[in-house]
Structure formats: C-alpha cells, structure tokens
Amino acid sequence: MRRRLLCSFADRELWGDLERMIELTDVSVVYPNGVQALSDVSLRVARGEFVFVVGPSGSGKSTLLRLVYREFLPTRGRVIVGGQDVTTLPQNGIPYLRRRLGVVFQDFKLLPQKTVWENLAFVLRVTSVPRREIRRRISEALDLVGIMHRCDSFPAELSGGEQQRASIARAIVNNPPILVADEPTGNLDPDTSWGITQLLARINARGTTVLVATHDNQIVDRLIRRVVALDVGRIVRDQDKGLYHHEPEQERVYESELAES
C-alpha cells in the first residue's frame, strides 16, 4: 500500500493538475556548523513558470534548490513539491520524488564510465521503462538539446557546453514536470551560457516548470523572467519580470518595449 502511494506520487498525471508546483512556507535552514543558510523563506512557484533565483555566493540559492529535491530537511518550515509535503516524506520515498524532478548541476554530474546515451538510459532503467521506449525518449531528449551526434561519446570527450547539454537531456528524459538547475552556466563561457539558457527556456515553453539558481547576471538580464533575489538567506525581491540587479529604469524600458511588441 505504501509503495503504491509512493509510486503514484511519481505519476506525472497526478502532478499535471497542480497549480502550485513548488511551495516553501516559513522555511529556515541552519547547517550543523551553525550557519543560517535560509531564514523564514516563503515562496510559491506556479506550474509552467520560469524562475531565476539570484544572489551573491552564500545567499542560500543552492540551499533552496536542495530542499526541493530533498537532499536534506529544513530546520523549520514546510516544503511542498507537486502537492506533496517533502518534509514528511519517508526515506524510501525520496527516489520516487527525484524521478519526477529533473536536476541539473554546475559540475554536470554525468557518470564518467558511461556514454551520453548510457547516462540517459540509466535514468530510464531506474524507472523500469521498456527498452523500445528508452530508445525513443533518449532520441527525443538528445535532439532537443542538440547533441544527438555525440550520443556515443564519454563525458570526458565532450566540451563543457556539450556536457551540460547532456546533463539537461538526462534531466528531461523522463519528462519531469519540474526542472531544477543549480548554477547550470557556472563553468561555461558567456556564449555557451546563453545557449544553455535558451535551451532551458525552450524546455519551459513545453510546459515544464523551471527553477534556476544563478549568479550569472547576463543570462538573467537577457531572458528577463521572474526573479527571486536572496541575500543572507532571505528573499529581498520577488519580481515578475526582473533584472539581476533591481533597476527600475531599465525594467520600465523593457516593459514598454514588451507592450509595444
């Protein structure tokens, strides 16, 4: 009974009706060494939104994202992902939560002994997807990110941008309703960073809710989406269409350009 409940939590159809995909309520995180990473953070992310979580190093961006995929529990408060309170999720339910989240890391975290194809296939084998379906989904994902021609390469044989694209392909191969990216352009040059950002925007356009933690102001200012700014563990700004730094003049210019178009 418990396993059926946990597996149904992994079912995308169950999530499809939910408006609030991610909800943090009065969340605080204090690390064992006493550092307060987040303080009384409340945040709601609706289905289909694209949200940048910005702030300087140490502001709590990564901590916030790690709460979403249940790497650890908050010291206080509640975290709801896809309608499920993940703070009360049992240990053996965590894998099922993560199967419905796509997570992209700054250091890519690809399995080094497996090719790009095998990295994606591993994720699908974990969820017992049939072999024929594995082939179709991997091909779709690699086409979307644009590295089908590198599917037989090992991670060490890829450039930084290609590795990140492979990592994104792995994150979306299971069609997750939510994609979480922690500094996805942190190790990349500006042009490649923009390419990755555009890819994330395309994924968002297909209906996936995207949450990106970044301190890359260029991609934030070029894409112009909802910006949640953190400083010393607190939300200091939550703006529907914002820039990395709060610049009312610039934002007014953008809004008027948007209205004209």
Added chain:
Amino acid sequence: MAVASLSTVALSLAVLGGFLLLMLGSHGFVERQLARFEIAVYMPDGATQQDAERVREAILRLPLTEKAELQSRELEWQKLKRSLSTRIPEGVIGNPLPYTIFVRARDARQTESLAGQIRRIPRVESADAARESFGHVKALADLVKLIGIVASVGLCLTTIFIISNAIRLTLFARRHEIRIMQLVGATNWFIRVPLVIEGLLLGTAGAALAVGLIATGGQYMVALVQRGLPVLRDLSSGVAPGQLLVALIGGGAIIGALGSLVSIRRFLKA
C-alpha cells in the same frame, strides 16, 4: 582499483588458507604422535597363554579400548637377544619375558584412564602407559591446539578486516557515481544489489586465486620445512584439498558480499 582489491583479497586469503593448513597439519601431526602411545599390560610370572587370552578379551570388552594385541613371547625374546650387544647373563634359563598385551585406546587422550581400568582386571601384573612421556606429548598437543585456535580466529578476523577495507576503498572511489545514482532516483536496493554482487564476485575470484597460490606455493613450502625437520615428514593435515577449496571460496564469497553490504550503508544517506 579492481586489480588492487583482487590482489589484496587473494593474498589475505592465501595467507589465511596457508596458515590454516599449517595449523591443521601441526595439530594432526601431534595427535598422531599421541595416538602412537600404547599401554603395555604385563602378566605375572607363571601365567599361561590362556590366562593372557582371557585378560585380552576382558580388555577388549572395555569401551575405551580400540585394540589389544597379545605379543608372542618367543618373538619378543628373539628380538631382545638380537638387540642385546652383550651375551645373555648366566643363570638366565629359557624365556624370562612375561606375556605382554599391547593396548591402544580409541581416544589417545583417554590412555591413562584406560590403563587405570586395565590395572583392576584380575591377573594383570601391571599396565604401563608411559605416563610421563604421554603427559608431555599430551600437553604439547593441547598447546598446539590452543595456539592454533587462537591464531586462526585472530587471522580470520584480520583477513575479514583487510578484505572489508579493500571493498570500502573500492566503494569510496565510486562514491560520486553512487551519489549520482541517488540523485536521478535510483532506490537504495537498485544501487546496493550490483555492488553486493560485485563484492561477492571479488571475494570468490580472490579466493580462487588464493587456492591457486596455496596449491603451487604450499607444496614447495612443505617440502622446504620437511627437508629442515625430517621429523615433520608426516605433516599432512587430514583435510582434503577439495574441502579447503570449498571452504576458502565459500568464505571469500561471504566476506565479499557481506563486506559490500555493510560498507555501502554509509554511502546511501539521501
């Protein structure tokens, strides 16, 4: 990394297996020396062969007796005459030797008890169990057994520790891979099972190599020891090679699998 782990397992088990063989061989050797002790049962002067036969039958009825042989007086007298370097003293007429029955106990450690029971049989003059010599050999046998047990247990534990460490290092080297598997939604059992199987195969392969090492190197070592100490010519363990093969391989497989199962736990925190 795999080669390093495999060689660690193989060498550890080879040392353990070789040591166990040596201990079993030593124990078997000493026990066989102990089993050679016999009780010499002497009939009184004037006893007839029928008297000796009746006593022999009484001895055979004792539960501790394995065998009892009545020595031919004539044969023993001829042997003694041949072995005496001087002439037979004057005044010795005929065969002065008494009827003697040589008795062996089922359990060599019960020799003295059996001698005590034989002494109570009517018409028995004396029963000599070579008490002092037997006691020394028995004490040596007990000491070898005790040392063997203690050292074997200690070496077993050390081997388990070494092999577990080798497995732990292998898992540590793959900790990033394990973490990635967790992050993409693999359950703990999905991660654990292949690693436990890998540990089992590592233990089995290592044990097989160890058996090969013992088989080739062991014979050379035994020949070397026996050349130095001819008295240890009969240093067979009494354990058939096949039994040791099965025990080592089984032990290696179990240690490998259990070592993986225990070591993986610390890497499986979500």
